[in-house]
Amino acid sequence: xxxxxxxxxxxxxxxxxxxxxxxxxxxxxxxxxxxxxxxxxxxxxxxxxxxxxxxxxxxxxxxxxxxxxxxxxxxxxxxxxxxxxxxxxxxxxxxxxxxxxxxxxxxxxxxxxxxxxxxxxxxxxxxxxxxxxxxxxxxxxxxxxxxxxxxxxxxxxxxxxxxxxxxxxxxxxxxxxxxxxxxxxxxxxxxxxxxxxxxxxxxxxxxxxxx
Numbered sequence: 706x707x708x709x710x711x712x713x714x715x716x717x718x719x720x721x722x723x724x725x726x727x728x729x730x731x732x733x734x735x736x737x738x739x740x741x742x743x744x745x746x747x748x749x750x751x752x753x754x755x756x757x758x759x760x761x762x763x764x765x766x767x768x769x770x771x772x773x774x775x776x777x778x779x780x781x782x783x784x785x786x787x788x789x790x791x792x793x794x795x796x797x798x799x800x801x802x803x804x805x806x807x808x809x810x811x812x813x814x815x816x817x818x819x820x821x822x823x824x825x826x827x828x829x830x831x832x833x834x835x836x837x838x839x840x841x842x843x844x845x846x847x848x849x850x851x852x853x854x855x856x857x858x859x860x861x862x863x864x865x866x867x868x869x870x871x872x873x874x875x876x877x878x879x880x881x882x883x884x885x886x887x888x889x890x891x892x893x894x895x896x897x898x899x900x901x902x903x904x905x906x907x908x909x910x911x912x913x914x915x916x
Contacts (some may be wrong), residue, residue: 707836716763716849717756719841723823729755730785732821734813735766736806737858741883742893743876743902744866746797748765748819749857750788750824751780753850759783761850764845765859775778777860780853788816789861793855807833813854827851869901885893 709724720731734750753788759780765773781787797805811833814824823837827844844851863882868880876892883889885908893902893912 709729711715716847716852717892718824719839719848720753721756724755728820728823730822731850731853732786732788732817732824732857733812733826733844733848733852733854734829734831734853735765735827735845735858736809737814737855739806741801741903742885742889742906743794743883744869745791745793745862745892746802746805746809747858747862748806748813749854749859750786750790750810750821751850751853751857752785752787752817752819752821753786753853754783754856757783757849757850759853760851762856764852765855767846773856773860773863778894780856783851785858786817786819786821787857788813788818789857790814790816791852791861791865793829793903794901794903797903800892800904805832814854816896825850827855855896873899900912 722751723731730752732750734748734754736746736748738746740818774887790809792805792809810829810831814834821836825848826838826840828840829844831838841847845855866878866882875896877888881889904910
């Protein structure tokens with residue numbers, strides 16, 4: 706239990722340094738959905754209370770879907786503010802996934818009902834915002850605020866893909882969430898493409914060339 710508590714406190718190291726400088730409204734921001742062939746890239750921004758504690762809160766990729774859903778509800782209840790930014794596939798094709806991810810983070814920060822005094826991002830240089838920020842490599846595993854943002858982003862995007870699955874059940878989006886699995890690529894070959902696909906992505910453009 707002591708080790709778990711220690712790890713959780715370590716994930717507040719970046720926040721605690723900012724508390725010392727007088728910042729209290731610190732937003733952690735992360736995105737979900739860079740790799741999939743279909744659907745939007747989604748960012749989550751979260752301002753947690755000072756010295757917040759939430760056992761099990763970690764990088765969304767490191768925990769199960771069931772646990773992410775539980776943590777999502779906890780964050781929505783406890784956070785000072787939560788923001789979401791969504792950039793669709795068409796825009797991803799137009800400006801590339803890196804810029805789309807940066808834009809999604811900006812939109813998520815702007816969606817916060819309380820303006821943050823400082824932003825911590827997961828390895829993204831936020832040159833498009835007018836708030837002091839720090840980009841942290843592996844930030845979703847090192848900062849509790851960024852981990853919270855990653856949970857919001859991942860759960861929000863997964864729910865959007867479940868809605869897409871209802872619309873196109875033959876593609877299996879509920880299972881692979883749009884990532885380029887063997888089953889997904891076979892479904893594309895069998896059923897074709899639709900407007901939510903990212904046509905600039907090689908697996909998609911290569912299939913288009915074959916057709």
